[in-house]
Every structure is written in structure tokens, then in C-alpha cells.
Amino acid sequence: NAGVTQTPKFQVLKTGQSMTLQCAQDMNHNSMYWYRQDPGMGLRLIYYSASEGTTDKGEVPNGYNVSRLNKREFSLRLESAAPSQTSVYFCASSEALGGRQPQHFGDGTRLSIL
């Protein structure tokens, strides 16, 4: 069972470079999420997609863009990377939006920006 797959697992960028983090789920879930995890701060929601064709900002959207490519895939793009975006990024999915639904997480992308 693949669940939620994130690529790449590790990436080092220079300030100002751009990159796209990929996420795919095979559970036919409607909702997908991007979080960042920083030491001592828990997970913070960057963007989410309630269903295919919709995206919305979360708590910390500045510096990021997202694309819900289809029901399976939800990508996160850094247009001009900054050192403050050094973090571990997690993609998650759930059957539907809302706190009654457990979220399923990928194993993360560890991103360092020099």
C-alpha cells in the first residue's frame, strides 16, 4: 500500500532557485494538504485542496504556490527559495475536509536552502 508518496525525499537549493515538490495519493481521497514542520513549532498548514479543482491558503502561504493537478496529485512550488523556507514538508490527504477525517501523511521532503 503506497498511500501518500512524496518526491523528492531530500533537496538542497540555493537562495533564489525554484523547485516543485510532488505529492500523490492512491486512496481516492478528495482533500489534500501541504504542511511544513519546523523544530519546536509543530506542523503548520501552507495550502490545502478541499477537492479537485479547488485550493485555499492555510496559515503560512507566503512564498508558496500549489496546483491540484488531478484528484491524485497536489504539488507545492517555491518560486524563489529563501533560507526561511528550510524545513521538512509533509503532504497529507483525507477523504474529505474536516476534523472528523483522519489525515494520511507522506514521509516528507527535507529541504535545505543555502
Add this chain to the structure above:
Amino acid sequence: SQQGEEDPQALSIQEGENATMNCSYKTSINNLQWYRQNSGRGLVHLILIRSNEREKHSGRLRVTLDTSKKSSSLLITASRAADTASYFCATDHTDKLIFGTGTRLQVFP
């Protein structure tokens, strides 16, 4: 933003002992979830408790919820070395989950 805060931040116990972690939150909720995160991995959902429930069990896990105190606790009984992980509570308020900062549990063999 509303956020659950776990207490303690870190906990070290011996195998066989019980581990209790607490979560406090700021505003009213509909549901509260607990997750586990092993080192270098993503979060794994453990248990969900609704606002009208006071206690819930799943195997060696026992979760309580006190909405009057805006707090929840996660009890792991008869802990094992494999329980070593970080544990997070997550609360919902407007259809999204807000995660706490987590409790790091170390279980020594």
C-alpha cells in the same frame, strides 16, 4: 491561531511503564485527534475523539477529553521500545486541523 500544546515536551520511561501525555487547546472544538511520528517519518493517525465523548480506547491507547478544561490526555499502557516517537494532538475548529508542538517519548528497554 488556535493550537494544541502538549505537555510534557519530552518524556523518558522504562519499558512496561505507562506514558501519559496531555494536550491543551484554546477554543471550542468538534473533534480532537492524536498522531504518532517516528523519527524521519510522516505522522500516523492513532485515534479520534469527538467533543461529545469523554473517553476512547484503542488497544493500549486510552484517550480522554475534558471540554470544560479544554484538555485531552493520551495514555499508553505497558509501553514498549517501539513506542518511542513524537506524539501530537490536533484540534479542529473550521474544518482544518491545528497541530500541537508534540511530546517526544523515549522508551528504554
